[in-house]
Amino acid sequence: MTKTLDFAYETPQEVKVGDDETTFTLVCKNEDLPVDLTTAKLITVKIGNRSGYLRGQLISIDSLAKLPTGQFNFSFDKDTLANFPTGNYCLEVWVTDAQGTSIYPSGNPLNFIVTTNIENSSGATITTIAFDDFVKTMNKAASTIAKGDKGDKGDKGDKGDKGDKGDTGATGIQGPKGDKGDKGDTGTVDNDGLISAPAFQSLQTQVNNSAVGTNLLVGTAKCDFTFGDNSGTSNVQKYDDETNYIQYTSNTPTDYMGSWWKLTPKSGQVYTLSADICGNGYISGGYFHYEGSDAGSLDQVNLTNDWQRISNTFRVNTTSGSWVAYANNSTLLKIKNVKIEKGSVATDWCPNPAETLTQSDYAKIKAAIVALGGTLS
Structure with a gap:
């Protein structure tokens, strides 16, 4: 007997990482006839990928009551897709009744795709930093930048002895090289200058292009x-x-x-x-x-x-x-x-957008502080 497993008409065949509300409607058939799943004792969806079996998820028999014969709805548990990387996956449906266990489909498992969401694209959520707190941290970082003293000039080496006429004299012994001085001051952090920089000013202009969800008030x-x-x-x-x-x-x-x-x-x-x-x-x-x-x-x-x-x-x-x-x-x-x-x-x-900095902005400023010899935790 040939068992088949297909997506119902117009049901989605892909789901984004973290989306636990997208529902797959699946159809089980035996010899091209819908299977009465209401007589089953247990229905389990088995999920896998190229590396093998990943996990199983039970389907409630009571959820079949209002669906056509052979059909059932399948939504991922809340924590499942959060742990699935994007890519191709496959599934089988194991139906256990009084006669035993039937596995749908008989041939290759049914394929579906897990796609990336916007957070996956950037790798992580971009958090924000309070502008006032950032300025306080910058002031603290500026105080860690110390001015270095210039090192002493090394002594000049002794001049070598003059050789006999006609022959080239031997090279004289070179004197020891003086110690290298500490690195001199490369500048201090001007917080007013940083705040007036284009990257900071662009944050200020965001409020002028406010859209739904943006707080138009400052403070x-x-x-x-x-x-x-x-x-x-x-x-x-x-x-x-x-x-x-x-x-x-x-x-x-x-x-x-x-x-x-x-x-x-x-x-x-x-x-x-x-x-x-x-x-x-x-x-x-x-x-x-x-x-x-x-x-x-x-x-x-x-x-x-x-x-x-x-x-x-x-x-x-x-x-x-x-x-x-x-x-x-x-x-x-x-x-x-x-x-x-x-x-x-x-x-x-x-x-208000003008009161926040992204972690990306923070990382750039931190790199500048470190390059100047300061520290920023």
């Missing part, structure tokens, strides 16, 4: 906002880096904390404002957006002592207003991790 990592001009700012207390939030107290909740956020929006643009907030009273779209825009999609959120992430999406109709963030019926409001981004999707908080 949100430390709540380092510029105070606005509204009279209500006297009710706002600014906290240090360790506390890392801003607390606002008032019996008249009409003060605009958002006046600190020096960002002029573009009329007609859709923005999403998000932050971590706690306190008392409640906040809604009308208290968490930009004046002169629609109220947004934020329903009323009751505040407690527990931090919660809220977001509001709205379209700006005028640029003559202010960013608004206050809680109604509130005598206490705390806010941190503020993010303003283009578009209607709220993404996780992140610093």
